[in-house]
Amino acid sequence: MTVFQLIFREIIKRKLNFTLSLLAVVITVSIFVSFFTTGQASKNETIRLMRDIGFNLRIIPKKTDMAEFWKTGFSDYTMPESHVYKLASFKGLSYAHLTAVLQRRVIWKDMDVILAGISPEVPSAGREKTPMFFSIKPGNVYIGFEVARRTGLKKGEETDILGSLFSIEKVLPESGSEDDIRIYAHLHDVQAILGEENRINEIKALHCLCIMKGSITDSITMLREQLLGVLPDAKVLLIRAIAIAREKQRYMAEKYFAFIIPFLVVVCMAWIGILALINVRERRREIGIMRAVGYGSGRIAALFLGKAVLIGLIAAAVGYGIGTWLALEFGPDIFRVTANMIIPEIKIFYWCLIAAPLFCALSVFIPAMIAVTQDPAVALREK
Amino acid sequence: MIRLEKVSKIYRTRRGDVRALDKVSLDIKEGEFLAVRGPSGSGKTTLLFSIGGMLCPTEGNVIVSNRNLYAISKSQRAKFRAVNIGFIFQMFQLVPYLNTVENVLLAARVGTKCFGPEDAKSLLNRLKLSDRMYHRPSELSAGERQRTAMARAMLKRPGIILADEPTGNLDPENVEKILRHLVEYNQNGGTVILVSHRKEVDNYASHVIHLKDGHIQEYE
Numbered sequence A: 001m002t003v004f005q006l007i008f009r010e011i012i013k014r015k016l017n018f019t020l021s022l023l024a025v026v027i028t029v030s031i032f033v034s035f036f037t038t039g040q041a042s043k044n045e046t047i048r049l050m051r052d053i054g055f056n057l058r059i060i061p062k063k064t065d066m067a068e069f070w071k072t073g074f075s076d077y078t079m080p081e082s083h084v085y086k087l088a089s090f091k092g093l094s095y096a097h098l099t100a101v102l103q104r105r106v107i108w109k110d111m112d113v114i115l116a117g118i119s120p121e122v123p124s125a126g127r128e129k130t131p132m133f134f135s136i137k138p139g140n141v142y143i144g145f146e147v148a149r150r151t152g153l154k155k156g157e158e159t160d161i162l163g164s165l166f167s168i169e170k171v172l173p174e175s176g177s178e179d180d181i182r183i184y185a186h187l188h189d190v191q192a193i194l195g196e197e198n199r200i201n202e203i204k205a206l207h208c209l210c211i212m213k214g215s216i217t218d219s220i221t222m223l224r225e226q227l228l229g230v231l232p233d234a235k236v237l238l239i240r241a242i243a244i245a246r247e248k249q250r251y252m253a254e255k256y257f258a259f260i261i262p263f264l265v266v267v268c269m270a271w272i273g274i275l276a277l278i279n280v281r282e283r284r285r286e287i288g289i290m291r292a293v294g295y296g297s298g299r300i301a302a303l304f305l306g307k308a309v310l311i312g313l314i315a316a317a318v319g320y321g322i323g324t325w326l327a328l329e330f331g332p333d334i335f336r337v338t339a340n341m342i343i344p345e346i347k348i349f350y351w352c353l354i355a356a357p358l359f360c361a362l363s364v365f366i367p368a369m370i371a372v373t374q375d376p377a378v379a380l381r382e383k
Numbered sequence B: 001m002i003r004l005e006k007v008s009k010i011y012r013t014r015r016g017d018v019r020a021l022d023k024v025s026l027d028i029k030e031g032e033f034l035a036v037r038g039p040s041g042s043g044k045t046t047l048l049f050s051i052g053g054m055l056c057p058t059e060g061n062v063i064v065s066n067r068n069l070y071a072i073s074k075s076q077r078a079k080f081r082a083v084n085i086g087f088i089f090q091m092f093q094l095v096p097y098l099n100t101v102e103n104v105l106l107a108a109r110v111g112t113k114c115f116g117p118e119d120a121k122s123l124l125n126r127l128k129l130s131d132r133m134y135h136r137p138s139e140l141s142a143g144e145r146q147r148t149a150m151a152r153a154m155l156k157r158p159g160i161i162l163a164d165e166p167t168g169n170l171d172p173e174n175v176e177k178i179l180r181h182l183v184e185y186n187q188n189g190g191t192v193i194l195v196s197h198r199k200e201v202d203n204y205a206s207h208v209i210h211l212k213d214g215h216i217q218e219y220e
Helices: A003-013 A015-051 A066-072 A082-089 A145-151 A187-194 A216-230 A240-282 A284-292 A297-334 A346-363 A365-373 A376-381 B044-051 B074-084 B100-107 B117-126 B142-154 B172-187 B199-203
Strands: A057-061 A095-108 A111-118 A140-143 A158-161 A164-171 A182-186 A202-207 A234-238 B002-013 B016-028 B033-037 B059-064 B085-089 B160-164 B191-196 B207-212 B215-219
Touching: A003 A015, A003 A297, A015 A240, A015 A297, A015 A346, A082 A095, A082 A202, A082 A216, A095 A187, A111 A145, A111 A187, A140 A145, A164 A187, A182 A187, A216 A234, A240 A284, A240 A297, A240 A346, A240 A365, A284 A297, A284 A376, A297 A346, A297 A365, A297 B074, A346 A365, A376 B044, B002 B044, B016 B044, B016 B059, B016 B215, B033 B044, B033 B172, B033 B199, B044 B059, B044 B160, B044 B191, B074 B085, B085 B142, B100 B117, B100 B142, B117 B142, B142 B160, B142 B172, B160 B172, B172 B191, B172 B199
Parallel strands: A111 A182, A140 A164, B033 B191, B033 B207, B085 B160, B160 B191
Antiparallel strands: A057 A202, A057 A234, A095 A111, A095 A202, A140 A182, A158 A164, B002 B016, B002 B059, B207 B215
16 A cells, blocks of 8 residues: 555545645635735735825925914925926935925905915836826816805806816815815916916925835934935925824734734644644554554654645645635725735745645644654554 | 563553563574463563564563564664564454455555555455455454454565464454464464464464463463
């Protein structure tokens, strides 16, 4: 009888032990595969959700009076629009999603409103990203909730703003902030209305956590150093609450993944190990017989390790199938924004084919050694 | 030739030491049929397992075919056992999930020479098990199980057969069958050491030793 024949016959005889061991590994592999298949989508979804909290960096002219800035919400001073392109062209900076802004308070239709000109997002060098903030076509405006309520203007209507005609593309929902009295237009339109061509008074940006590690205090120091080298006439403000929330959420998600997979692997290994121990106990006499007919330690160990490897291989194939199906079936409902990133990962299958048998063999290593070292004479003398 | 030189075996238990063999010295010639008799706990099985390389004595030497069995490594001893020794047990000790032929073939690939299913079937025919070749142990009678175990022990034609109470669980008709097969094996040149508490085995053996409290009391 070959070792494989013996393994096969024993599996048929002790189906429950085999099925339970297989189940443990299939569950672990399935969870592992579904986690990793949805992993990129999950990571990007977290990034997107955190990003949507808003910009956390404000770059303003250096000579801005901060008391005035916090009172009005923007700087009275301006800087060249070219600053945003200059900043974007530097590689390795911790700034992303750069948007140039020019804001001014104006009286319009007997109402004190904030006119905000925003440029389309300027991609940072070497890091093309999906825009996080809306961009407005020239000639169009988005109006805040309170502006629309007070003026009675609706989407699709046209309105005159300081001598220029604009089409209302969108009425923004109530935000509960000063955004409700804002009118958003394309940067160049606002610059033209205000007679401040090629000038901006702020660059909004997102602090890129993918580059930075360390505390928020470390971050702001580094951001200021970076900015000083590129735009010496500007200064940067970090909105700590948003930055901390983003950072915490990102690290929490990363830590969760780092914990759950090893935890599952350890539980699975313990499960298989216990089942293998029970199997060794059940097979004491068999091992004794094999010893009596001349089986060496290697052959006895091979019976247990071979079975474990077989379980690992089957579980890798079945678990990959189930895990991928779970990810494709339920992933898009969970990660709605990044659903299209959930695709079968064949690379994971190859990893499973290597890792699952290896982990199974490691799990039964101790029981196999117990089987090898047990005294056959004791087992064979049992009546 | 099997030689035991002052072989002692002490089992250490929580209730104290149990001396199963006490300085036993014995020579067994090639082609001998030796019956080892004695009451329960006299050390018969311990003696048999020591000769079979399965139980290391506490002191003394066991020399089989000019090899000091416990001076060689465990793996060398396993190889030696695979080639030279066949075991038969009172409880048959068949692998429950293998059929008769597979049980006989359990040791077929171990050792220097390989034996195939045809060898196993031919042996089973001789032992009158031709219509039970593909039955599982649970589907066999006690006598059939013991003959299967006997076929497993004999397949590789080892020089020595060690039988531990092989007739203990059998009816008189099967006892005779088993003993006759062992005699036949012995007549073909094999050495047989048979442990039993049955007096009738004396009639089949060329020599008989009586063990009591780990000592050889008589040698006939």
